[in-house]
């Protein structure tokens with residue numbers, strides 16, 4: 363018997379955020395990307411000469427064509443760069459065509475999650491097909507700027523962490539627990555800062571992140587920190603020092619720094635013994651972290667004039683060498699599949715994540731993929747929406763930027779809606795949703 367599931371979010375629903383995104387936000391992102399690439403003209407000419415200029419023209423031509431395809435609801439076409447799992451993408455396209463009784467999917471008619479992921483794959487295709495600009499990241503400038511512009515918030519957070527670090531290993535639970543909550547909350551609210559929600563407009567962390575926590579707390583719709591604390595605490599006592607944390611990263615800039623600070627906090631306090639970070643294999647949803655962004659962030663910290671930033675930059679580079687931090691790339695994170703499909707599409711990744719003690723999923727897109735980007739009733743239990751995806755204990759730290767949410771109490775949505783009708787998409791509201799490890 364096939365499972366009866368709610369429909370996928372899609373731009374075919376005209377009053378949805380999917381419609382607004384495909385109609386307005388994606389074309390703006392594409393236009394801004396063309397602009398950003400164009401502004402690299404002089405540097406590219408200097409570095410690569412005429413071949414670079416040819417590539418630049420070719421990228422921008424392809425992005426402009428793509429923009430037109432989005433705006434005119436063209437049919438989705440296969441990926442032909444011969445790289446980066448192009449055959450998986452094309453098989454996915456065929457499968458949807460088949461599910462549609464032979465109708466090729468298009469931007470406004472089919473699943474939002476699929477077509478939006480596909481747009482970033484097409485941007486990458488334009489880059490892959492270059493002769494000399496194959497490694498260009500069209501969002502690099504925006505991401506780097508996002509970190510530099512949030513320098514004040516970054517230094518406040520790092521100075522705060524540096525100030526308590528020495529006391530952490532011997533701190534008793536009554537003092538430690540409030541800090542545990544604070545570092546998780548800081549990491550959660552770091553997710554307000556992505557560049558695609560603002561269609562590439564600045565969205566940097568400029569306030570003191572610690573001072574903001576009290577204000578933000580009333581916008582937390584689900585807070586499962588207690589359960590997570592209990593489980594991690596038990597594990598920590600039981601496992602004699604060996605506890606693995608995985609962080610499925612989201613955005614570079616302030617959010618990545620808040621991920622790194624949380625990782626440091628948990629390592630120094632010996633709640634965990636190793637942290638595996640999962641960045642994206644290629645530029646994704648404008649602000650998502652690639653391995654290159656991760657390394658650049660550490661280097662930028664290490665060479666900063668701010669003492670705390672420089673100290674942590676150096677310490678974290680050493681963590682990559684001693685293995686307490688591990689960066690793991692996997693193609694699955696830049697495929698269009700939701701996480702219910704991971705076990706079939708990427709069994710190696712699923713098996714690896716099963717060795718983790720706790721997996722943190724950062725941000726909105728990860729949440730959409732966890733719950734399959736479907737129009738679930740808001741009171742659907744989180745574990746029901748996961749549809750069996752449970753490689754280990756997992757926790758979503760997500761500010762709401764898309765019109766899907768589960769796990770709410772009856773009536774919570776109505777209260778939030780009174781605050782703002784757009785409560786699901788502004789990034790003001792958030793959830794910390796935890797699901798324990800499946801018993802064997």
Ligand SMILES: O=P(O)(O)OC[C@H]1O[C@](O)(CO)[C@@H](O)[C@@H]1O
Pocket residue numbers: 383478553556557558559612613647724725726727728730763764
């Ligand atoms: O960086 P995040 O938190 O995953 O957000 C990504 C953004 O892209 C979207 O997934 C779609 O545009 C939104 O839901 C969200 O605004």
Ligand SMILES: [Mn+2]
Pocket residue numbers: 556612613647649650725727
């Ligand atoms: Mn993102």
